[in-house]
Amino acid sequence: MLKFVIKGLIRDRSRSFFPVLIVTAGVLVTVFLIAFMSGYIESMVRQNARFDTGHLKIVTNAYAEKISQKPYDLGFIETEAEFQQWKEDFPSVRWTPRIYFGALMDVPDDEGNTVEQGDVFGMAIDFSDPSAVQDIHLNEALIQGRIPEAAGEILLSEELFSKLQLELDSTVTLLGSTLYGAMSFRNYIISGTVSFGVHALDRGGIVTDIEDARAFLDMPGGASEYFGFLPSMVYDDDAVQEIKQEFNAKYNDEDDFSPQMLALTDQNDMGFMLQYMGFALGLITVVFVLIIGIVLWNAGLLNSIRRYGEFGLRLAMGERKHHLYNWLLVEALAIGVVGSLIGAALGMGVIQYFHVHGFNFGVFTQDTSMMVENIIYTNLELKNLLLGIIPGLVSTVLGAMLAGIGIFHRNTAKLFKELET
Amino acid sequence: MTESLVKIRNLSKLYPTGGGGFLALSELDLDIPSGAFMGLVGPSGSGKTTLLNIIGTLDNQSGGEIEVLGHKVSTLDAKESAALRAEKIGFIFQSYNLLPVYTVYENVELPLLLLKMPKAQRHEAVMQALTWVGITDKRKSRPNQLSGGEGQRVSIARAMVKLPQLVLADEPTANLDTENSLNILDTMLQINKDTGTTFIFATHDQKVIDYMQRVVTLIDGKKAKDDLKTGS
Ligand SMILES: Nc1ncnc2c1ncn2[C@@H]1O[C@H](COP(=O)(O)OP(=O)(O)OP(=O)(O)O)[C@@H](O)[C@H]1O
Numbered sequence A: 001m002l003k004f005v006i007k008g009l010i011r012d013r014s015r016s017f018f019p020v021l022i023v024t025a026g027v028l029v030t031v032f033l034i035a036f037m038s039g040y041i042e043s044m045v046r047q048n049a050r051f052d053t054g055h056l057k058i059v060t061n062a063y064a065e066k067i068s069q070k071p072y073d074l075g076f077i078e079t080e081a082e083f084q085q086w087k088e089d090f091p092s093v094r095w096t097p098r099i100y101f102g103a104l105m106d107v108p109d110d111e112g113n114t115v116e117q118g119d120v121f122g123m124a125i126d127f128s129d130p131s132a133v134q135d136i137h138l139n140e141a142l143i144q145g146r147i148p149e150a151a152g153e154i155l156l157s158e159e160l161f162s163k164l165q166l167e168l169d170s171t172v173t174l175l176g177s178t179l180y181g182a183m184s185f186r187n188y189i190i191s192g193t194v195s196f197g198v199h200a201l202d203r204g205g206i207v208t209d210i211e212d213a214r215a216f217l218d219m220p221g222g223a224s225e226y227f228g229f230l231p232s233m234v235y236d237d238d239a240v241q242e243i244k245q246e247f248n249a250k251y252n253d254e255d256d257f258s259p260q261m262l263a264l265t266d267q268n269d270m271g272f273m274l275q276y277m278g279f280a281l282g283l284i285t286v287v288f289v290l291i292i293g294i295v296l297w298n299a300g301l302l303n304s305i306r307r308y309g310e311f312g313l314r315l316a317m318g319e320r321k322h323h324l325y326n327w328l329l330v331e332a333l334a335i336g337v338v339g340s341l342i343g344a345a346l347g348m349g350v351i352q353y354f355h356v357h358g359f360n361f362g363v364f365t366q367d368t369s370m371m372v373e374n375i376i377y378t379n380l381e382l383k384n385l386l387l388g389i390i391p392g393l394v395s396t397v398l399g400a401m402l403a404g405i406g407i408f409h410r411n412t413a414k415l416f417k418e419l420e421t
Numbered sequence B: 001m002t003e004s005l006v007k008i009r010n011l012s013k014l015y016p017t018g019g020g021g022f023l024a025l026s027e028l029d030l031d032i033p034s035g036a037f038m039g040l041v042g043p044s045g046s047g048k049t050t051l052l053n054i055i056g057t058l059d060n061q062s063g064g065e066i067e068v069l070g071h072k073v074s075t076l077d078a079k080e081s082a083a084l085r086a087e088k089i090g091f092i093f094q095s096y097n098l099l100p101v102y103t104v105y106e107n108v109e110l111p112l113l114l115l116k117m118p119k120a121q122r123h124e125a126v127m128q129a130l131t132w133v134g135i136t137d138k139r140k141s142r143p144n145q146l147s148g149g150e151g152q153r154v155s156i157a158r159a160m161v162k163l164p165q166l167v168l169a170d171e172p173t174a175n176l177d178t179e180n181s182l183n184i185l186d187t188m189l190q191i192n193k194d195t196g197t198t199f200i201f202a203t204h205d206q207k208v209i210d211y212m213q214r215v216v217t218l219i220d221g222k223k224a225k226d227d228l229k230t231g232s
C-alpha cells in the first residue's frame, strides 16, 4: 500500500509538486530567518560583551547604580591586591581592567592655540595584555598607524580623525576631571586610527592604555570596571550566573564601594533582548507553521475535491475511513519530508554563503545605538536547520489533518453519490 | 431451492429533505438467490441506485429488514460492513471510476492491496481478472489511454479480482455504444456462469434488460413488477 501511495504521489504533480514547493519555500525562509536571527543575536551578544558588558564584570555598588553613565569617579582605586585575589578565586574566567571616561579633546596649532575642540569618549584597556587587545579586535579595527607602544600614545576613531583632518603622530590635548573632581589635562600623540563598526565608538572614541588613563584620571591601581570573559568567548548564561552568585555571596556587601559582579544579561537590557529574540524565533516558527499549514490545508481540500472519486471508491471497496485518513497523513508526511529536506538543503546553501560572506548591515546600524556588528553572518548550526524542518513536517501533517477532517465528515453514501456522475 | 443471497422485507428509505423527507423506497420485498443475473429497472428517480447502495451497505435503510450474504445490514457496524464490502461485494459504476494516476494493472490490484493479499497471489489474481475481460495487453496503460469499452472492462476486472459473491453494477453501459455494451454484458454473463457470482444491475438500458434472467421494476420506490425469464 505504501508503494501504491507513493506512486500516486509521484505521478500526480498537483498532489506532490505544488505542496513540496510550498514546503520547500517555507522551510527555506524559516531556516534562513532563524539562522539570520541567531547570527544577529550572537553578533549582538559578542559586540556588547567586547565593548560594553563583558560576559561578566565587577564594579562597585555605587557604579552599578549609575552604570549607564559610566561614572568612573565611583570606580575602584588601589584594588590591585583584590583583583589578584578575584583572579585566583575565579580562574575559569579571564579578567581584565577597563576604564571608560569622557573628556574634551583640544587640537592645537603649531603655536599651541586651539583649532578644534570636541567631546570624546575614552576606553582604556590593558595594552600589555594581548588578550585584552584581542578582546576588542584592535588589530582588525586599526585603520592607520599602529597600536600604542609607549605611554602618552592613543588611538583615535578614524571618523573623527578624518573629520578634524589630523595627521598621525600629531599631538592633541585631553581635558577632563580626576576621580576627585579636579581638572586634568594631558598631551597625547595619535599613533593610529581605528574603526570598530560600533557607532558610539566610531563617532568620537579614543582608545588608551589603562596606565595612561589611571594617571590622567588619578585612579592609581584602579579601574572603573573589571571585565571577565569565558575562555571560549561564547556567552553561557548558566555558567556565568553561577560564577556571579558565588562572587557576590563572597564579596558583595552593603558598602558603596563593595565589589559587585554583573552578568551580561544584567546589562543593557540584554537579558530581555535575549529572551525577546528567543520568543521572536519561536514566533517565526509558529507563524510559518500556521501559514504553510493553512496553505496546505487549502491545497489539500482542493485536492481532495479532485480526489473524491478515489476516496469514495476506496470506501466502497471496503477501506476504512481512518485507514484512508492515515494514508493521507502518510502522503502529507512524505511531502513534508521531501519538501523540508530540499528546503533545508537549499537553506543550508544560502546560509553557508552568508555565513562566509555576511550581510553588510552598516547602512542600517548607522543611526541606532544597538551594538551590532556592521556585517552579520548567518549562523550555520544543525539545530537551526532542524528548527526549520520540524515545522515543515508539522505544517504538512497539520494541513492534511484539517483537510482530511473535511472528508471524514462526509458520510460514505454522500461520497459515493459523487461517484455516480 | 437456492438460498437467498439478499433478503429484503418491507424495506423503506427516507431521505431527509427540507419538507419532512423524501421516501425513495417503500414496502419493498425482494429475495435474490445466489448466482442470479438480474436487473433493477424503472424510470429515473424510481430508487434503483438507492436500493443498490443499501444492498451494498453503502447506505442505511430507514425501515424494514435487509439481509446481505447472511448478515443483517442494520446490525453491522462500520468495520463489519467495510469488511463485507472488501471481501465479498464488487462495484461497477457508470463512469468506471478508474484512478487516473494508476495503470490498468494497479487499478485492478487495489482491492487486493486493501485485503493485504501477498504479492504473488495478487499478481495471479490480477492477471486472471484481466484475462476474463480480455485486456491483459493494456495492463500497463493509464485509464486516459483507454477507450470507454476498455475502461469499463477494467472496472469489471477490478470488481471481479477478489472473486466477490456479489457484484453491484449501476448503469454499467450508460456511457457505452451498443457494440461495447453487448461485449461487456457477454463478459459479465460468462463470469456469472463460470464463477457463480451474483450480479445485480440497475439500468434502464433495453440491451441490458434483454440479458437479464430476472427483471424487477421499481416505480416511485415500490416494486411494480418482478419478471422471471426462462433461458437467456
Ligand atoms: N441524498 C438524497 N437526498 C434526498 N433525495 C435523494 C437523495 N438521493 C436520492 N434522492 C432521491 O431519491 C429518489 C431515488 O433516487 P435514485 O438515485 O435511487 O434513483 P434512480 O432510480 O437511481 O434514478 P436514475 O435512473 O436517474 O439513476 C430520487 O427522486 C432522488 O431525487
Ligand SMILES: [Mg+2]
Binding pocket: B048, B049, B050, B170, B202
Ligand atoms: Mg441511479
